[in-house]
Amino acid sequence: MEERGTTTGVRDRSAAETAAGGGGRSRRAERIMSAIHREPLTAPHRTRNDAVLALCVAVLAAVLARMGGEGIRPDHLSWTLLVAGHVPLVWRRRRPVVALLGMAACVAPYQALDYNPAPPIPATVLALYTVAATGAVRRTLLTGVAVLGLTAIGNGLVNPMEALESLEISGWIIAVLFIGIAVRYYRLYVASIVERAERAERTREEEAGRRVAEERLRMARDLHDLLAHSITLIGVQASVAAHVLTADPERLDRKAVAQALDDIAGTCRIARGELRATLEVLRAHDTVVGGGADLGAGAGSVSGSGSGAADMRGPLPGIDGLAGLAETGRVAGAKVELSVRADDIPPSVGAAAYRIVQEALTNAVRHGGREDLTVRVGLWTADGALRVSVRDDGTGGDDGTGGGVGPSDGTPGFGLIGMRERARSVGGTLDAGPGPAEGFEVTATLPLSREDKVR
Numbered sequence: 001m002e003e004r005g006t007t008t009g010v011r012d013r014s015a016a017e018t019a020a021g022g023g024g025r026s027r028r029a030e031r032i033m034s035a036i037h038r039e040p041l042t043a044p045h046r047t048r049n050d051a052v053l054a055l056c057v058a059v060l061a062a063v064l065a066r067m068g069g070e071g072i073r074p075d076h077l078s079w080t081l082l083v084a085g086h087v088p089l090v091w092r093r094r095r096p097v098v099a100l101l102g103m104a105a106c107v108a109p110y111q112a113l114d115y116n117p118a119p120p121i122p123a124t125v126l127a128l129y130t131v132a133a134t135g136a137v138r139r140t141l142l143t144g145v146a147v148l149g150l151t152a153i154g155n156g157l158v159n160p161m162e163a164l165e166s167l168e169i170s171g172w173i174i175a176v177l178f179i180g181i182a183v184r185y186y187r188l189y190v191a192s193i194v195e196r197a198e199r200a201e202r203t204r205e206e207e208a209g210r211r212v213a214e215e216r217l218r219m220a221r222d223l224h225d226l227l228a229h230s231i232t233l234i235g236v237q238a239s240v241a242a243h244v245l246t247a248d249p250e251r252l253d254r255k256a257v258a259q260a261l262d263d264i265a266g267t268c269r270i271a272r273g274e275l276r277a278t279l280e281v282l283r284a285h286d287t288v289v290g291g292g293a294d295l296g297a298g299a300g301s302v303s304g305s306g307s308g309a310a311d312m313r314g315p316l317p318g319i320d321g322l323a324g325l326a327e328t329g330r331v332a333g334a335k336v337e338l339s340v341r342a343d344d345i346p347p348s349v350g351a352a353a354y355r356i357v358q359e360a361l362t363n364a365v366r367h368g369g370r371e372d373l374t375v376r377v378g379l380w381t382a383d384g385a386l387r388v389s390v391r392d393d394g395t396g397g398d399d400g401t402g403g404g405v406g407p408s409d410g411t412p413g414f415g416l417i418g419m420r421e422r423a424r425s426v427g428g429t430l431d432a433g434p435g436p437a438e439g440f441e442v443t444a445t446l447p448l449s450r451e452d453k454v455r
Helices: 002-037 046-066 076-091 096-112 121-134 137-158 163-247 254-283 319-331 347-367 415-425
Strands: 335-341 374-382 385-392 429-434 440-447
Touching: 046 076, 046 121, 076 096, 076 121, 096 121, 096 137, 121 137, 121 163, 137 163, 163 254, 163 319, 163 347, 163 415, 319 335, 319 347, 319 374, 347 374, 347 385, 347 415, 347 440, 415 429, 415 440
Parallel strands: 335 374
Antiparallel strands: 374 385, 385 440, 429 440
16 A cells, blocks of 8 residues: 555656646747737847847857868958957847948958858848838838848959859848748737737727626616606605694594505505515626616516506516506696507617606606695607607796606706616607796607617
8 A cells, every 4th residue: 555655656646747848848838829919129138138148149250260261271360350240239129220231341351352152141130130020111111122232242353253152142142131031920910910909908908898787777777757746646645644644633534544645555565576576686696787677677667556566587678668657657647648559669769768758757756846736747759769758747947856857856857867867778869848837848869770879
């Protein structure tokens, strides 16, 4: 058993070492590829790295010079020119053309004195490659023409019989320049891919933030629509009960008080059911940001006061539920006249119209300012759009508090904002303000062909 455990431990250590070695090789490969893809002018420690590279190339040139070859044997002058020709490579990325000129100023006398031509070749190739890989194509072509011309002239003056050698040198120069151009375009291509990926990531983050903001706004809007109507009715019904209790205590109308309290209880049941259904929709997994579920989808049509909660998992409320809204307004003490002349309304448009009428009716009851309040609700289709009109003859619109601008104390609210958002969600418009004669009027135009705009 001990031997088996020892063998297992050795295998585990070997596997760990192999994984570590593989991870190290992977990291080294990543660093190499990063160095290849990186823009030369933005590389960190580029001067230090170029100094080390220049030293390595100079050592290579010294080895080639020691190995001998064609030309005069190296002496002090040749070593001086050879070493001096490698110094400009330290700044090859920062000033590539200047580095090439500085190197050529040392290499040209070296070649003219007929020393071994092999040692300066690595430095020349590196300088030409840097010019091509860090500059525009026009600069590279001009540099190539200049180098080829000067090389041909120099060879013609030194040894006119070596024209074939000039052609071979020209081929190598052109090949190096084209390699530099190819590497430059490859880096530009990789940089564009990285930039597009970063931009896409930023766009996704901005889109996620925008969707979160829209989701929060939609949650607030739906909760406002669900609760404001019911709470307003409860307040009106409680006022009726209080008025009956205090108007004539000796002849108490117990039936009226019981009816008012029963209406309050029914409204509370409806509001509780709608709120529970909305919260269930919010908690469902398919209502995350980016999903297409409408928060209002959980709220069914509001039925008349005193009835139980409807099926809260039904379809979006639509114009079919306007009769229930009108009944709740009548129970609250207003005279509601409903006229609907529209058929085959898209669900999203019908839901927006329902919420607009609900909010407008709620604010009319809240801010009407008179006991014999009359609210006229009309819906009809014209010019490819559903027209909605809610007009009351109350007095609340005269002081700027009507139409849902704010609560009864005149402070700013969210009624008009919510209605306009409902209209914009289907590509429509909404106007609200004092009526032509009295009261307050809300009108909306909801296009029937913009169902894709529903939120």
